[in-house]
Amino acid sequence: VKFARRNSESETLDARSRGAHLVRDLALARDIARAHAAALASDLGRARSLTKNVTLTAAGSRNLIRTAHSFAVDIGHLYFSARRLDQAVADGALSLDYSRALTRQLVIDMSLAAQRACGFAYDTSELVGCLHAAGKNAEALVLTLDEQASPVESAVVAVRVSKPARWVMTLALRALPVMERSRYAEEWRSELWDLAEGPGSQRRQVIHALRTMACAVPQRSSIRQGRRRAAAGGG
Amino acid sequence: MTLQTQAVLRALLVKPAEELYGLQICSMAELPSGTIHPILARLESAGWLESRWETVDPSEQGRPRRRYYRLSPDGSERARLALAAASAKRSMLRALNPGLTGGATA
Numbered sequence: 293v294k295f296a297r298r299n300s301e302s303e304t305l306d307a308r309s310r311g312a313h314l315v316r317d318l319a320l321a322r323d324i325a326r327a328h329a330a331a332l333a334s335d336l337g338r339a340r341s342l343t344k345n346v347t348l349t350a351a352g353s354r355n356l357i358r359t360a361h362s363f364a365v366d367i368g369h370l371y372f373s374a375r376r377l378d379q380a381v382a383d384g385a386l387s388l389d390y391s392r393a394l395t396r397q398l399v400i401d402m403s404l405a406a407q408r409a410c411g412f413a414y415d416t417s418e419l420v421g422c423l424h425a426a427g428k429n430a431e432a433l434v435l436t437l438d439e440q441a442s443p444v445e446s447a448v449v450a451v452r453v454s455k456p457a458r459w460v461m462t463l464a465l466r467a468l469p470v471m472e473r474s475r476y477a478e479e480w481r482s483e484l485w486d487l488a489e490g491p492g493s494q495r496r497q498v499i500h501a502l503r504t505m506a507c508a509v510p511q512r513s514s515i516r517q518g519r520r521r522a523a524a525g526g527g
Numbered sequence: 528m529t530l531q532t533q534a535v536l537r538a539l540l541v542k543p544a545e546e547l548y549g550l551q552i553c554s555m556a557e558l559p560s561g562t563i564h565p566i567l568a569r570l571e572s573a574g575w576l577e578s579r580w581e582t583v584d585p586s587e588q589g590r591p592r593r594r595y596y597r598l599s600p601d602g603s604e605r606a607r608l609a610l611a612a613a614s615a616k617r618s619m620l621r622a623l624n625p626g627l628t629g630g631a632t633a
């Protein structure tokens with residue numbers, strides 16, 4: 293009986309431990325699912341915004357085609373009025389009233405054409421704006437999807453080089469002489485990798501990158517001084 | 528010579544034969560990361576430092592190569608002399624003004 297009791301107690305403890313593990317795993321799974329849901333919601337938001345921009349672009353394109361058509365018609369009218377005036381001048385049958393009427397018609401056609409040209413320019417600029425916004429949204433969406441498409445193991449290893457830090461480093465590199473950029477690009481990238489392995493890495497990486505950027509100008513002058521010294525020593 | 532340069536030289540003189548990469552030098556010199564590259568560039572162009580790339584294949588390692596720095600034989604001698612001169616100057620200043628405490632510590 294004692295043995296059975298001990299066994300049952302041990303089994304109860306095991307079951308409790310397993311239950312605790314299960315609860316922890318479930319909580320982890322729930323957190324992951326929540327993170328995925330948040331990412332999906334963000335993607336959906338971006339996709340919606342992209343769709344809206346594309347719809348606006350399509351509508352803008354239709355408007356642009358309509359305006360272009362009207363503009364072409366106006367130009368045609370203008371051409372015919374000008375031809376009529378030219379013909380009348382060539383025939384020598386140009387009475388004052390007729391010439392006035394023709395000139396007036398020409399002026400009206402020209403002003404209409406000018407209005408259409410303004411509309412055309414406006415519609416084109418709108419279309420360009422819509423395309424720009426759509427492009428930006430598409431780019432952001434692709435970036436987000438790229439981030440999510442990265443394999444799960446990269447998250448497990450937790451070596452994630454911060455994008456803002458990389459961006460700041462790229463800016464900092466521009467301050468250096470062209471010949472030295474590739475060297476420092478690799479060196480700085482390796483430093484970001486080393487920082488990415490530690491805790492609170494994203495913030496540390498960005499701070500590191502900002503400090504590097506702040507020191508990029510003194511570094512350029514150091515490199516240039518060294519080159520001048522080498523040139524003076526060599527010459 | 529600035530206090531930061533002195534700190535970098537002291538860090539490199541701890542084990543002159545050992546090669547160190549940027550972040551290691553930062554932590555040993557107790558300087559904020561990202562601030563030592565101008566100093567390293569200046570020392571390297573003056574011939575006090577030697578540097579080389581880490582001999583690993585980045586594609587195999589899955590990370591970029593590190594750049595290792597080490598004092599050149601001539602550089603370590605000059606660094607010792609420069610640090611000694613800086614230390615003497617600091618001692619002289621302390622003697623002139625006893626309330627003055629040094630900047631960078633060894």
